Amino acid sequence: MPTRPLFCSAEEVATLLRMDEAIASQRRAFTALAHGTADLPPKVMHPSRFDDSVMFCYVSRLSADTGAVAKFGSVHPANRAHGLPSVNAVVVVLDPVTGAVVAVLDGTALTTLRTAAASAVAVDALALPGADELGLLGSGTQALAHARAVARVRPLRAVRVWSPTEKHRVLAAERIADELGVRADAVDSAQEAVNGVPVVATCTLSREPVLRGRWLSPGATVVGVGSFEPDRHEVDAQALRRAAAVVVDDPQTAAAHAGPVVAAIGGGDLVPGDLVPLGQVLTGQRTARSGEQDIVLYFSVGLGLQDAAAAWAVVDAARAADERAAAVDGRPAAAR
Template sequence: MTDDVLFLSGDQVTGLLGLDAAIASQRAAFAALGADAADLPGKIMHPSRFDDSVVFAYVSRLSADTGAVAKIGSVNPGNAASGLPTVHAVITALDPVTGRLVAVMDGTPVTTLRTAAASAVAIDALSTPDSADLALLGSGTQALAHARAVARVREVKSVRVWSPTPRNRARAAERLAADLGIAVRAVGTAEEAVTGASLVAACTLSATPVVRGEWLAPGCTVVSVGSFEPGRHEVDAEVLRRAARSGAVVVDDPATAAAHAGPVVEALREGRLAYEDLVGLGAVLTGRSLPRSGPGDIVYYNSVGLGIQDAAAAWAVVEAARKAGL
């Protein structure tokens, strides 16, 4: 049964799925979602009763010629202290015609790359063309991936990095400066990182806001990927208020965000935001929504992660593996 099944390690996945391919896969994923041309069942996010971990399960299908993809994994916030990714997962891909198993791959690099790539797609669609100063909240695997991905769609000139541990943010700044060849500086507070930035990427697992609306410069685009369940709030209410008033609150999928994205769930519950105010990234990519009316608008993008992202990225990996003769 397994003679013709691809088994791909994390290193193999990383080698097969470069940033440009990952970004292309996410454009395809959200364009399909915006055109209502993909299968996207609801995802499972289940906080453990035993510790602070969260188990998740996604199932989706991108197109008729790519089969169903399933991902199961766990978010373990304590891993950050050990220098490990906080998300680990495994992905399976099935044949589009027979349903037979096609591939099993390490889902950790897929998750990292597709999340950062989707944020790059969002920034490319939502931010002003001259956005060049990036505030990076977080210093882990996902934060580093975000800085690299954003640099593929914008000519980033400087990065300010903040995370709670001075050693971690200093190390992240050093690595990014070497990778990107630009000025990267570790700063002592989140406010110092965000103030004056045209791009803000929040890549934390914080339950309390690390980005406050009063800090945002006119025209700023804020991306948040850590508010993936109702109890996590990387941004405060003022961020959403400013975005809803002048620009837009953009999400990966309105129905999913309304159930899972902490700041969005809270704003809907308190009546500060209506469901109709949520703009899907797919609607932006397909031209059905124009969230920015002027260069001074504040735009907020919240991603909780969707199975369709994994489906697009996983099949990009499978195709690359086939071309490589694996």
């Protein structure tokens, strides 16, 4: 008899997928990608002709014992002005044997968690061990998630937050300080947020650079998640020229979608072979940082495989919770 699919709201996704588990899921995704053991068809990113939104669709499969996962949604930059998430999506999880629907998950919460968790994986692999301060460019949902995620892999003592609207950056700093118990300052310029900081995260949807390479200190690690289209450039060309390594989630995808990478390849500053896959750093196949003075950049445009790993982590957590509840109640566990 077919079983009832699992339906998870944003709140339920966040409850089931804790940050440490989200980080672990992203390690699995990038390791599988490095070993060539996953299915990852090209993603669809289509700018709408009607407004500045972007439609997207990702599909992938992490392993033989986890079924296909698809995510459909859109990016609406104007939502920021209304205090709403810029990304909205739904994720569908299929059974690995029958292809039946196993789960339908809120894709906005899942995307926020897996993106920040992947950046934490990158920071853990690329940043200096003693890096204890974070500079955030951006003050929205993704910036807050990055503060939480980076705090799980580095002993943060301070965070600097900048975004164009003073009210937003002040509120973000207050929330980070309250949640993480660290000093968090809203600063007046992007340069002030970056100067002397060992880890920088750019979490904006800017089409113009908000981070200038000349501001970066030796040894800095930068993670950028907002340049997911060729015409979005959170980071300027000088930052890429100063970098000892440009690490990406997937070279082929980054070369087609990541704005600063597309520009650097088009301008002759990079060739596709220069791009270092994060998964190959995790597995020891490639290196990125060779010394403490190196500046290292990581760009993520998002992969369906990240969604697949995170979605199955949610499904597994839901099943485990159901089994625990059944054991307490003395009833059969629901087949989810």
